[in-house]
Amino acid sequence: MKKYLNAKFIIMFVLALLWIAPLIFMVSTSFDSEIEAIKYPITLIPQDFSLESYKDIFGNSQVPIFTWYYNSLFVSTVQTGLAVIFYSMAGFAFAKLQFKYRDKLFIAIMMTMMIPAIMNLVPLYLVMDKLHLIGSKWAMILPGLSSAFNVFLMRQFFISVPDELMESAYLDGAGYWTIYRRVMLPTVKPALIVVGINTFIGSWNEFLWASTVTNDIAERTLPVGLAVIKGSYGGQFGITLALVIVTIVPTIILYIIFQKYLLEGMNLSSGIK
Amino acid sequence: MKKNSRVGYLFLAPFLIAFVLFLIIPTVTGFYLSLTDYNGMSLSNASFVGLDNYRAIFDSNSYYFKDFWESLIRTLMYVILITPAVIIIPLVLSYVLNTMNAGKRLLKGMFYIPVVLSVSGIATLAGWVFDQKYGLINFVLTSLGFDAVPWLTNPTFAFMAIVVMTIWWTMGGNLIIYIASMQGISTEMYEAADIEGASKVKQFFKITIPSIRPQLAFTIIMSIIASFNIYGQPAVLTGGGPGKSTMSVAMYIRNTAFGSTQAAGMASAMGIFFGIMLIGITYFQFKHVIKEM
Numbered sequence: 355m356k357k358y359l360n361a362k363f364i365i366m367f368v369l370a371l372l373w374i375a376p377l378i379f380m381v382s383t384s385f386d387s388e389i390e391a392i393k394y395p396i397t398l399i400p401q402d403f404s405l406e407s408y409k410d411i412f413g414n415s416q417v418p419i420f421t422w423y424y425n426s427l428f429v430s431t432v433q434t435g436l437a438v439i440f441y442s443m444a445g446f447a448f449a450k451l452q453f454k455y456r457d458k459l460f461i462a463i464m465m466t467m468m469i470p471a472i473m474n475l476v477p478l479y480l481v482m483d484k485l486h487l488i489g490s491k492w493a494m495i496l497p498g499l500s501s502a503f504n505v506f507l508m509r510q511f512f513i514s515v516p517d518e519l520m521e522s523a524y525l526d527g528a529g530y531w532t533i534y535r536r537v538m539l540p541t542v543k544p545a546l547i548v549v550g551i552n553t554f555i556g557s558w559n560e561f562l563w564a565s566t567v568t569n570d571i572a573e574r575t576l577p578v579g580l581a582v583i584k585g586s587y588g589g590q591f592g593i594t595l596a597l598v599i600v601t602i603v604p605t606i607i608l609y610i611i612f613q614k615y616l617l618e619g620m621n622l623s624s625g626i627k
Numbered sequence: 628m629k630k631n632s633r634v635g636y637l638f639l640a641p642f643l644i645a646f647v648l649f650l651i652i653p654t655v656t657g658f659y660l661s662l663t664d665y666n667g668m669s670l671s672n673a674s675f676v677g678l679d680n681y682r683a684i685f686d687s688n689s690y691y692f693k694d695f696w697e698s699l700i701r702t703l704m705y706v707i708l709i710t711p712a713v714i715i716i717p718l719v720l721s722y723v724l725n726t727m728n729a730g731k732r733l734l735k736g737m738f739y740i741p742v743v744l745s746v747s748g749i750a751t752l753a754g755w756v757f758d759q760k761y762g763l764i765n766f767v768l769t770s771l772g773f774d775a776v777p778w779l780t781n782p783t784f785a786f787m788a789i790v791v792m793t794i795w796w797t798m799g800g801n802l803i804i805y806i807a808s809m810q811g812i813s814t815e816m817y818e819a820a821d822i823e824g825a826s827k828v829k830q831f832f833k834i835t836i837p838s839i840r841p842q843l844a845f846t847i848i849m850s851i852i853a854s855f856n857i858y859g860q861p862a863v864l865t866g867g868g869p870g871k872s873t874m875s876v877a878m879y880i881r882n883t884a885f886g887s888t889q890a891a892g893m894a895s896a897m898g899i900f901f902g903i904m905l906i907g908i909t910y911f912q913f914k915h916v917i918k919e920m
Binding site: 362363366367369370371373374375376377379380383391392393394395396436439440441443444446447448451452453454456463466468469470471472473474475476477478479480481496497499500502505530534555558559561562565566576577578580581584589591594595597598601602605606608609613616 | 630631632634635636638639641642643645646648649650651652653654655656657660665667670720723724726727729730733734736737738740741743744745746747748750751752754755756758760761763766769770795852855856858859862863876877880881884885891894895898899901902905906909910
């Protein structure tokens with residue numbers, strides 16, 4: 355304990371506590387009774403501990419929270435699974451295979467990285483409409499598989515794998531698929547986790563597109579459902595805050611489990627010179 | 628290994644199909660739509676209007692002129708207010724954190740945690756934090772003897788609420804990058820500076836900042852892009868209000884297409900105009916600003 359007892363740590367710790375104070379008080383207020391939640395003083399420990407807010411959310415048929423959970427889980431899980439496969443295959447091809455127009459194609463793909471989502475909002479909606487996917491989970495899953503940035507990340511990882519590893523497998527008679535599957539993928543496992551976690555959290559939190567391609571309350575994902583339903587609870591802060599907590603629990607858990615990879619991923623993305 | 632184009636493209640195929648379908652085709656379609664009066668309903672009824680939509684952006688008599696430019700300038704204000712804060716705050720924090728022996732991981736985790744939340748979660752939380760009557764901030768202010776501030780009903784305060792919320796939400800990402808890059812600086816440089824009697828502040832500007840230039844450049848560019856694309860914060864917290872005082876350009880474009888005007892062709896033109904502007908700004912930064920650093 356003694357090593358923590360220095361002025362610098364204490365000052366920084368107080369700052370950090372103030373930084374997350376809104377989150378701490380959000381949790382405590384969500385356990386207030388509905389009356390206490392809209393009353394000063396705001397207390398750290400609920401004076402009148404109550405599960406009212408949570409009961410209201412889970413018991414209200416207007417708030418299909420389990421459907422939203424299912425939608426969010428489905429969209430994020432499927433997108434993550436496909437993303438890891440698609441991006442690792444593309445990254446492997448760009449890093450380790452020789453083919454016509456490889457480098458030109460790579461540069462062309464990288465140039466699309468700067469296109470902002472809002473620019474393609476209307477035409478992408480039209481494409482989804484033509485594919486009869488509006489309102490379907492696939493409309494939310496598929497566009498997330500066209501990110502140039504993830505191809506770039508995966509390529510960087512594959513480049514760092516020594517060519518000899520691949521050559522020797524090739525000389526042993528292994529086909530390209532076997533090399534990719536049995537030699538390459540195990541070596542770049544940390545990269546797969548980084549891309550996977552980033553995709554999952556990005557997909558779980560995605561708002562602009564998901565709010566555009568869903569109309570029916572039962573089609574929504576958690577963040578969109580939360581934004582839509584929050585209006586009908588205007589001023590009932592116990593309930594809206596409990597709703598926020600219910601929607602963020604999975605990302606917080608993922609964050610705690612995969613903290614190392616998440617933070618590493620942030621650095622990898624910035625290590626580009 | 629020998630050249631084998633068939634194998635290369637087979638590995639590329641899954642991504643390439645998604646890329647063409649959901650990025651290339653929409654981009655090309657967007658250029659076409661921007662030349663039509665497409666209303667979002669039926670494409671066959673849309674007629675070709677040439678550059679009319681682009682003219683409307685620059686024509687002060689057009690229905691869209693005022694709101695579009697006001698939201699664009701407002702977005703620029705978001706960028707100007709948010710970007711320095713999400714660079715400077717984490718720079719200073721990580722500089723201090725990197726000199727600590729114990730508790731660094733814990734503190735880093737605490738400062739980072741808002742980043743993993745969704746924008747609608749953050750904005751819903753902010754709806755309570757900034758509430759005039761029952762909110763957390765006004766509770767602190769009134770406890771200290773100040774007047775309650777009408778955070779969400781006054782245009783200027785509402786704008787500031789979104790700025791503060793965005794800084795709080797996104798700062799941690801840059802913090803992590805700075806901490807890691809500062810760890811890579813050799814301690815010998817600081818030790819030498821200590822011996823020469825250079826102050827910690829001077830060391831920060833003379834050693835730390837120059838050593839992390841690439842990461843600094845990266846975070847500046849990414850933070851500027853992110854702030855230009857600000858959407859969910861005003862959309863969920865204020866709905867762009869009060870009035871239109873917090874509406875960003877992304878929000879205005881989306882409302883033009885999917886709101887009551889249903890002017891999807893017009894919105895495509897705005898999107899392309901905004902996209903090209905943003906790409907131009909980013910390109911300019913890469914080309915000139917970054918090289919100077």
